[in-house]
Amino acid sequence: MVTVDLDTDGWLLHDETGEPVRADRLKRHLADRLTPPRWATDILVYVHGWQTGPAAAVRNARRLLGLMERQRTARAALYPRLRAGFAPWTVVVRWPSSSPLSRGGYERIRERAHAMSTGEEGYAPHVLGHLLGYLHAERGDPAEGTLRTRGGQYLHLVGHSFGGRFLCEAVTWAAEAEAERGGSLGWSTAAHPSLPFTVDSLTVFQMAAPRTAFDTVFHRLRPGPLGHASPVGGPLVFTHSRYDRATGFWHLLGEKAPGIGHSGMRLSATPAPGLAPHDVWSTRLLRADTPYPLRSLDHTFVNVDASWRYRSSRLNPVGAHSDYYHPESAHLLLSLAEHSRPDPE
Structure with a gap:
């Protein structure tokens, strides 16, 4: 596991000195820090959400990985494609997400997440771009039959709360217009010919964003007539629970509407010009x-209703917002890794 730290202005911090990394040394620093080990079959990039400190971010990532390992060990028969190997290497992106538990505090973190993940001011796109291969001329072997990162690993992005918003904005900015195509995915959604590598899955637990965000701020993550025009070739999966007060009550105060983490995402019935017809599938957390x-996960967007499992307590001011550390969540992530792999020949 490796950590990547960003400051309040979106600058990448040196892991030893804690000082901002100079722009002219960014590529070298990322290459030194973010080169996946040879044993890794998958890269898991985890971005925490609101009210999470640096140490807690690492603990949360380890907790999720532990759930995945126990689930795969106990129920290996559910993941036959992972028998050939599943060794995730995890990158934890940490950012200052603490604020007062108030409307003003919520809005402050919302704006910070946006500023830190835009291409000209924030470094998150460069981190993801490196993992996707956009900062290197090397490519994965197209003969492998799947769109992987430059080193050949599958890439899965996992976010929580504002971390999901952070990831979606960063992935949007990570796209490169002049890149060349490099393979095909296990999923059915095509990748745009301009993209060499794509994210195999993007999962956000209890996302802090408006339900209609993919009609507006994240519209570039929707496929066009030729397929995905951003580096997302697999499904975008969003859990939601009606017991999530942070994306229910707090989001309602801050943005005048409930968030994805409370009610799921939705798209307008008529897509804008240049966008493919919307493909939103709804299912329960199994x-x-x-x-x-x-068939339940092979869609552009997947809403996963987790209300039966993500509940927390009535005394918790944010409700079920952070109540996603369950075997069922690990099962969802493992199933996405399973279906990302093509059928064996």
Whole structure:
């Protein structure tokens, strides 16, 4: 596991000195820090959400990885494609997400997440761009039959709360117009010919963003007639729970509407010119012993209703917002990794 730290202005911090990394040394620093080890089959980039300190971010990532390992060990038969190997290497992106538990505090972190993930001011696009291969001329082997990162690993992005908003903006900015195509995915959604590598899956637990965000601020993550025009070739998956007060009550105060983490995402019935017809699938969070069929996850957008599992307590001011550390969440992530792999020949 490796950590990447950003300051309040979106600058990448040196892991030893804590000082901002100079712009002319960014590529070298990222290459030194973010080169996946040879044993890694998958790269998991985890971005925490609101009210999470640096140490807690690492603990949360380890907790999620532990759930995944225990789930795969106990129920290996649910993931036959992972038998050939599943060794995730995790990158934890940490950012200052603490603020007063108030409307003003919520809005402050919302704006900070946006500023830190835009291409000209924030470094998150460069971190993801490096992992996707846009900062290197090297490429994965197209003969492998899947769109992987430059070193050949599958890439999965996982966010929580504002971390999901952070990831979606960063992935949007990570696209490169002049890149060349490099392969095909296990998923059915095509990748745009201009993209060499894509994210195999993007999962956000209890996302802090408006339900209609993919009609507006994230519209570039929607496929066009030729497929995905951003580096997302697999499904974008969003859990939601009606017991999430942060994206219910707090989001309602800050943005005049409930958020994705409370009610799920939605798209307008008529897509804008240049966008493919919307493909939003809704399903329940399945129990840890119940397999996800490919048809339930092989969509551009997937809403996962987790209200039966993500509940927390009535005394918690944010409700079920952070109540996603369950075997069922690990099962969802493992199922996405499973279906990202093509059928064996």
